[in-house]
Amino acid sequence: IKVKGSEKDAVTVAGEEDENPPKEEPWETALKTTVVDMEVGEFQGHKVSVWDLLHSQYIPEENRKELLELYEAGELTLEQVKTVVSTIVTKAAAAVRAEQMSPVGGPGAEPTDTEAEPTPLQGD
16 A cells, blocks of 8 residues: 555645545545444434444444455445444444343352352361
8 A cells, every 4th residue: 555645646636645634535435424323332313334343342342344345455345344343343242232231240149159069178
């Protein structure tokens, strides 16, 4: 990937190159402008950009990197990225919700397990 701008770039307006931050890649702009209606977690009832979903707590960093690389390389379409990200966020948010509602993983679970099976120490 070349960072230097060329004279062939029609994206930058002449004379403004030094005043503006570097231009976004077209694929990055597409991710930021494509929105999804999410009905889970903190996104419930909001339209959220695919970019924001990708960078949310629900998407592990390695998944995010892999999706971005595949999309940037043209191996995934914007629609595919949108679907994958929406699915991951929906499942992850559902798992978080289930975890919060379930007493099984609560702090009281471990002590009852160890109290139920006391093992006397022998052979010192």
